[in-house]
Amino acid sequence: AQSVTQPDIHITVSEGASLELRCNYSYGATPYLFWYVQSPGQGLQLLLKYFSGDTLVQGIKGFEAEFKRSQSSFNLRKPSVHWSDAAEYFCAVGARGYQKVTFGIGTKLQVIP
């Protein structure tokens, strides 16, 4: 069964600092990986996704993520965090033709001035 682990439930960073959110997955075949962001009381917005090809994926809002098969990881990064990035971030794994997507527990990001 597929699963996702986000080891950091809550992270606090200063505005302008760099950010890395960790995600580890478990899946038997080549996974399709996603990062979503959820602002308080809002729905989910897709930040980026990995299907195949270049393991460094660029997304919206200046985010990027790197797929590392050997480490079963798909960490999300941003070089300089803005106050508007404060939200909850979910990593998810799925597979082509298998429409079920499994989400991690989420990492809540707090940005301080």
Added chain:
Amino acid sequence: GAVVSQHPSWVICKSGTSVKIECRSLDFQATTMFWYRQFPKQSLMLMATSNEGSKATYEQGVEKDKFLINHASLTLSTLTVTSAHPEDSSFYICSADGTDYGYTFGSGTRLTVV
């Protein structure tokens, strides 16, 4: 493109009553829609897969008679929480398989049962 509209955004209902939540794909047709539930400080859990013109597929542990799903058209799926109780209070989110794999999500519905 690929916008999913979900209504209502929030609803408060009395215990024992039923509540209907709508999920519409505005600019694309969705043969499949998904309903998720999110408890406070927890992740999203898939409740069911809604297929246009056929019965929904429910995840293990989800009561199909309590959470009625109807997908009568290619742009609309509804989730009805029947005989709601306080433990049904949660955040419900739908998604649809639009043009972008990874699905497009609605804005969610905050249900509070009093």
